[in-house]
Amino acid sequence: MATHRADARQFLDERGSANIALTPNGLNPSTILEKAVRERIVESFFFKDQCFGVNEADIVDRVVRHVRFVGGTYGSAQKPTPFLCLAFKLLQLAPSDAILQEYLGFGGDKFKYLRALALFYIRLTRTAPDVYRTLEPYLEDRRKLRRKARAGTSLTYVDQFVDDLLTKDRVCATSLWQMGKREMYEDLDQLEPRVSPLGDIEDLLDDDDEDEENKDKNGDDEDDVEMLNGGGDSDDGARNSDDDEGEVKEDSERRNRRSSSEDRRRSEDRERSESRSRRRSRSRGEES
Template sequence: MANTTVKGAIAIHGQNPQFLVETVIRNRIWESNYWKEHCFALTAESLIDQAIALRCIGGVYGNQRPTEFLCLLLKLLQLQPEKEILIEYLQADEFKYMRALAAMYIRMTFSAVEVYELLEPLMKDFRKLRYRDMAGYSLTHFDEFIHSLLTEERVCDIILPRKAKRSILEENGEIGPRKSRLLDAMEGKSNDRSRSSSRSRSRSRSPSKSPYRSRSPSTSRSRSRTPSENGRYVSRSPSRSLSRSPDRSRTGSMSPERMDIDPTNV
């Protein structure tokens, strides 16, 4: 009775939810001490304590022993909690291993559209995860684990159910295009660069002082004089020297026609 699926459970992908785990691994989970001691009589609420206590993810290790992660995953498949509870598991940022457990269950049981909509936002989580397999312990990151759930066929020694590709769902209009954080960051940088370039252009186009005002008196004076052949400077400015008026005669005397003096008084 402890290994049977809860009554009223809905078939997932046309079969019993526990059958999503391979028979060999499922039998090893039922025979493990962790399953018998810690997974007995668990509910969707009491399972949270065990999920918070997880310290690694992975499949089988050593002598084909299942990890605690796999045991709790099979327990979730046996209990089949409501969707709202799983979303609450997924939104618990402070408990990364419980979040990874909920992501694994969602990938195995939810539809393809829901899988993309719920798991893709988790790609921005870059925290480290401890992974255990036949080779021992290793480190991975949360975004790498989510990427493997979305792209690979086998994760943690479990064969994942097939799902439609994202490109096909986009062509059918079932899901919108994926928003890349890297593209948004690049667009933000390009906008900042365009703003800075526009500001620099506006500064360069601002009215500057006239070059004639910046000239010193010495430069203006030096330009008004040019060196002559004898080494002297001759001014090009309008000369103040007296020029002979055209009204005066070449001899320097005035013409008698313009004289108003009476000759008899001379």
């Protein structure tokens, strides 16, 4: 009597055999994810309940219903996310490029997590030129994504997630295979030079230099105009300063006059008081 085994266990038991089709980048799909992560995925309730016996079309339904964040494992128990479980299922299904384009295009415009899943799978299985060629256009996708990890949930964006796939060595609890730099594939004529949406960087730098030169010229012209118009202002300033000095002198003279008059009054008061005291002393002497 033949025994029935789950497709995940059969997929894992056949790793390394000649019957498994390698991915376009030459990797074994059953060993792309780390062993500990694969075992957690197979033992998880979500994978057993939602990923058994599904096809490429069912993947869309699973993403729409259950995927609310990207990530690898989360929590103290390091539970695999639905996102990572579905990525492992895609490694089993090995969808064609046409199906992946549907995930990215029409489906990705409506469901951003479906696009993120397809981009993650392409980074794992396609060659470096295809990865650059496919992922770079989505650096302009500004939609928000939730990311869940051991530390908790955080906010990211589709373009940031794509940039992580192109530049980092580990994303979603998965070690990414090492790609060469883009310049190397450009030198080998496997990739066209990438044109930024902002334009050519050299043209932008030239425009910045021209703007700075124009600012400098305008600043010099304004200084010249101020110098030409500044003669009258300087005379007025000199006149104003002379007037101020005259006012200061008058104030000081007034203060001096007041102080001198006060001194005179004080001296007169003293003389009067002294004369009175003398008179009183004389009158007392005569009476005695």
